[in-house]
Amino acid sequence: MKHYTSIHDIDHINSWIEDAKALKKEPLKHITLGKNKTLGLLFFNSSLRTRLSTQKAALNLGMNPIVMNVSGDAWGLEFNDGTVMNGNTAEHIKEAAAVVSQYCDIIAVRAFPTLTDKVKDESEQVMSAFKKYASVPIVNMESATGHPLQGLTDALTISEYAKVKKPKVVLSWAPHIKALPHAVGNSFVQAMQKMDVEFVIANPEGYDLNPEITGSTPIYHNQEEAFKDADFVYAKNWSSYENYGKVVNSDPNWMITKAKIGDAKFMHCLPVRRNVVVEDAVLDSDNSLVIEQANNRTYAAQLVLKKILEDS
Amino acid sequence: MKHYTSIHDIDHINSWIEDAKALKKEPLKHITLGKNKTLGLLFFNSSLRTRLSTQKAALNLGMNPIVMNVSGDAWGLEFNDGTVMNGNTAEHIKEAAAVVSQYCDIIAVRAFPTLTDKVKDESEQVMSAFKKYASVPIVNMESATGHPLQGLTDALTISEYAKVKKPKVVLSWAPHIKALPHAVGNSFVQAMQKMDVEFVIANPEGYDLNPEITGSTPIYHNQEEAFKDADFVYAKNWSSYENYGKVVNSDPNWMITKAKIGDAKFMHCLPVRRNVVVEDAVLDSDNSLVIEQANNRTYAAQLVLKKILEDS
Amino acid sequence: MKHYTSIHDIDHINSWIEDAKALKKEPLKHITLGKNKTLGLLFFNSSLRTRLSTQKAALNLGMNPIVMNVSGDAWGLEFNDGTVMNGNTAEHIKEAAAVVSQYCDIIAVRAFPTLTDKVKDESEQVMSAFKKYASVPIVNMESATGHPLQGLTDALTISEYAKVKKPKVVLSWAPHIKALPHAVGNSFVQAMQKMDVEFVIANPEGYDLNPEITGSTPIYHNQEEAFKDADFVYAKNWSSYENYGKVVNSDPNWMITKAKIGDAKFMHCLPVRRNVVVEDAVLDSDNSLVIEQANNRTYAAQLVLKKILEDS
Known part of the structure; x- marks a missing residue:
């Protein structure tokens, strides 16, 4: 593997999940693999x-991380x-990407969408430019349209907590006060489509994700119907895709409650606004997997870094 | 020891001081103790x-530090x-503390008081929340009401420079242009109360520290009287405790001068405003210990990290 | 060598260049030299x-870097x-430099000029204060009047790409939208004056650099004339020195073009504003050395760190 910028870069998701579980058991097993190698982490946006x-x-792989907040630290x-x-703008990505490639063995990049210019966002301007102009592998730490480290994390978590061979997984839109990106939703959809799960999406009308991504995945505009017999409910807000970047509805009735999800496991990528996206009773219950998801990040x-190091 | 968030977490201050002196002699002796362990440093406020x-x-303990400016880097x-x-607010401390605990073996936190809401500040909202929701040890890098790493540092420094068995130590309020926290003053008081010193406090009327902390320590409202026969003068500004967070007096006559302190050693936690808190002649003299204090930090x-690592 | 704050700190530039080439061949050869040593990088200004x-x-030398954005992280x-x-200002450099010296074995500092106060800028207030008050070696990561790490880099790059024994090198002013410092220009001039090259400067009238630095180096106010038979063209904008810090002319005719430089190698320290300072056709051609220059940084x-470590 050269770059990891999309869930599509995962060839066999089940073997990746097994590899990730092995790393979780022995995180330091490959501590010499990255020795004297540098990971550059470039943040165009906030991150915890x-x-x-x-x-x-x-x-854990013995690499040296170097962190840079691009706008604050540079220009x-x-x-x-x-x-x-x-x-x-004071420097072109042609120079910046080529230059950073000389100091780092792998470059990880976070760059959010504009949510105002659909064409620009879908072109993945930042991530594409790094892939084009950098001479080292690129890792997507959340881009305009995808968050594949999160998607892989979520697949791992579902695999760990599934009690049946083919669990039912629901991705549900939930209310929020701001217009948010589609990246987490998109990558979760793509990850679930690769797994042996029964996967459906629930969102209000006007909030269907990009149909090229959702494909044949069933979309319910009735949350209750979608949640029926769910084993996992993954909540996430996103702004409208059709009416691009707009908040067309913030119906509080779509907030995730204990009453709605019953015994289903609850998932969210975090950060999450309590009692807006999901009520306290869910997050504070044993059915919440959000902390374990964060651990799996x-x-x-x-795993992604290890695969890149092994192939380079 | 699990957490280190207050001077009260020190069981035997004299043995801690001896341990710190030993580390100072051989800082790298325990370089393998923290191998492959991570210290997360979370700053809600500025720090040098x-x-x-x-x-x-x-x-020095072989740990990997990871630094984050919480507001600037995240949200x-x-x-x-x-x-x-x-x-x-975009994320609840319940999630944030639990999540960071999964990436760090110890979490160190700096979070200043509001100086407007006494009840909130005294509840130590941030530090308490981290202790409650994190699953790893917490170290206080200065909180609303205490700065115990500084207090321990100061005890060590006084022990190093004391020429008599029971030196006289004076904590003196000094003028400043801004309303400052009580944290350094409080922790210094608590540290001195544990040591075999003659300890008194000097401050103008209206500036008495929290009586629950000062206890039976003598408080002088006459600086000259307090400084009599002092071996150490520790200067620090703080805002009013009674008239909470207010600057009720900024009397320049309380500035520390060479004439006032004579041969006493001068101490300050830094940063210090020259010729406001203390005159140049004191800071630039051989009696100033401020640089050595900083070294002892x-x-x-x-020592705190070592004790936590050994107990976990 | 104690400090490295100016090109004048290079004793024999040719032997330094050979040493740097050797490091480039085996960057990890001295990986134990800096073991358990700390480099503090203090940024008063942006940097990539x-x-x-x-x-x-x-x-590469096994050192631990600690980075601090002085204004943002501290005060x-x-x-x-x-x-x-x-x-x-909340802390005096007397304390700050002495204090940081106790945590770092070498301190590297970036501090740009005011461009409004020539006397202050030429006094190199920040760099001089660090040299005066720090107790450890200081490295200049670009100061008011010099950028000697860049100058050494440029000397190395020219040595690598020179095809004749004594190449002709031209430093050319180029247009920009902002008033920029003289630091890169000054250090390049000083480096070239130490090398066995034919060196000339080209800039519009009103943009002559400090005559104490340019000395007997020929200055052309006609770019075409200066570029004649050039092997290397180094472009850089700077504001007026005479009319200190002012943009007295931003003549777009001074932009570097392929037509102007012909087969000469093109150099720039980056960041560079494309199609303002230099046209795309130059930067995107094989004659551009800007990425290799950045690599040589x-x-x-x-080399500078290694020399300091070996001497301390």
């Missing part, structure tokens, strides 16, 4: 779990070709 | 000495229970 | 290449003596 778990994953980068750069990242 | 000395302490955290999180932090 | 390459250089520092510090920094 990704920031810490990816550093931890690198350390604005230009992504358009042929521009006369007499504005706010380390092993998902570690 | 604490930031650097705590990292250095971790490195606002919620500390109240049961809140409908539809405001400025490393060994105080290293 | 310097931030990453200097960390990488430290890691404003005072540099004037005798000040009554009742304003925006690691080895220049590594």
Whole structure:
């Protein structure tokens, strides 16, 4: 594997899950693999779990992590070709990506969408530019349209907690006060489509995700119907895809409650707004897997880094 | 020892001081103790000495430090229970503390007081929440009401420079242009109360520290009287405790001068505003211990981390 | 060597270049030299290449880098003596430099000029204060008047790509939208004056660099004339030195183009504004050395750190 920028970069999800479980059992087994290798973590946006778990994953492999908040520590980068750069951007990604490649053996990048320019977001301008101009492998720490480290984490977590051979997994939209990206939802959909689960999506009308991603996955506009016999309920807010980036509905009736999900396991990528997205009673119950998901972020990242190191 | 969040977590201060002196002599003696262990340093507020000395302490024990400026690198955290999180906070401390615990073997936290809400500050909301919701040991890098790494440092420094068996130590309020926390003063008081010193406090009327902390320690409102025969003068500004968080007096006559302290050793936790808190002639004299205090921050932090690592 | 704050700290540039080439061939050869030593990187200003390459250089020597953005992570520092510090600065450099010296074996500092106060800038207030008050070696990561890690990098790069014994090197001013420092220009001039090259400077009238630095180096106000038979064209914008810090001319005709430089190698320290300073056709051609220059930043920094470690 060269880059890891999408769930599609996973060839056999079940073998990846088994590999991740093995890393979780012995996190330091490959402590010499990354010796004297550097992981550059470039953040164009805020991060807590990704920031810490990816550093931890690198350390578990013996790598040296170097963290940079691109805007705060350096300056604005230009992504358009042929521009006369007499504005706010001081360096072109052509130079920046090529340069950083010389100091880092792997570059991990976080860059959120605009949520105003669908074409630009779907072109994955930042991630694509790093893949094009960097000379080292690129890892997606959440981009405009995907969060594949989270998707791999979620697949691992479901595999660990599944009590039946083919569990029913529901991805449910939930209310939020802000317009949020589709990245986590998209990668979760793609991960579930690769797994042996019964997978459905529940969201209000106007909130269907990109149909090229959801494909033949059933979409319910009735949450109760979707939740029937669910083993896992994964909650996440996203803004409208059709009416791109807009909050077309913030119906509090879609908040996840204990009454709604019954004995199903609850999942969320975090951060989560309590009593807006999901009520306290769910998060504070034994059925909540959110902390274990966060724990698994380390092993998902570690597996990705390990595979890249082994192939390079 | 599980957590280190207060001077009260020190069981026998004299043996701690001897341990710290031993670390200072051979800082790398325990370089394998923290191997492959991670120290997370979470800053809700600015820091220079604490930031650097705590990292250095971790490195001396072979640990991997990971630093995060919580607000700048991530987002606002919620500390109240049961809140409908539809405001400025994006993640509850319940999740944040539990999550960070999975990436770090020890979590060190800096979180200053509001200085407007006494009840909230005295509840030590942030530190208490971390102790409650984290699953790993917590180290206080200065909280609303205490700075126990500084207090331990100061005890060590006084022990090193004492020329008599029972020196006289004076903690003196000094002028400042801003309303400052009581944390350093409180922890110094608590540390001195544990040591075999003659300890008194000098401050203008209206600036008495929390009587539950000062207890039976003599408080002088006349600086000259307090300084009589002093071996150590420790200067620090704090805002009013009674008239909580207010600057009720900034009398420049309380500035520390060479004429006032004579041959006494001068101490301050730094940063210090020259010629406001203390005149140049004191800081630039051989009697100033401020640089050596800063040096001792490393060994105080290293001792705390070492004790936690040994017990976990 | 104690400090490295100026090109003048290089005793024999040719032997330094050979040493740097040797490090580039075997970057990890001295991986034990810096074991358990700490490099503090203090940034008063933004940085990308310097931030990453200097960390990488430290890691290649086995050192532990600790990074701090001074203003963002801590607070404003005072540099004037005798000040009554009742304003925006909370700590004097006397304390700060002495304190940081106790946590770091080497301190690297970046501090840009004001471009409004020539006397202050030429006094190199920040770098001088660190040299005066720190007790450990200081490395200049770009100061008010010099960028000697860049200058050493550029000397190395020219040595690598020179096809003739005494190549012709031109430093050319180029247009920019902002008032920029003279540091890179100054250090490049000083480095070239030490090398066996034919060196000339090209800039519009009003943009002559400090005559005490340029000395007898020929200065052309006609770019075409200067570029004649050039083997290397090094582009850089700077503001006026005479009319200090002012943009007295931003003539787009001084932009570097393929037509102008022909087969000459193109150099720039980066970041570079495309199609303002230099056209795409130059940067995207095989004659551009800018990425290789950035690569060489690691080895220049590594050589400096190595020399300091060996001498201390």
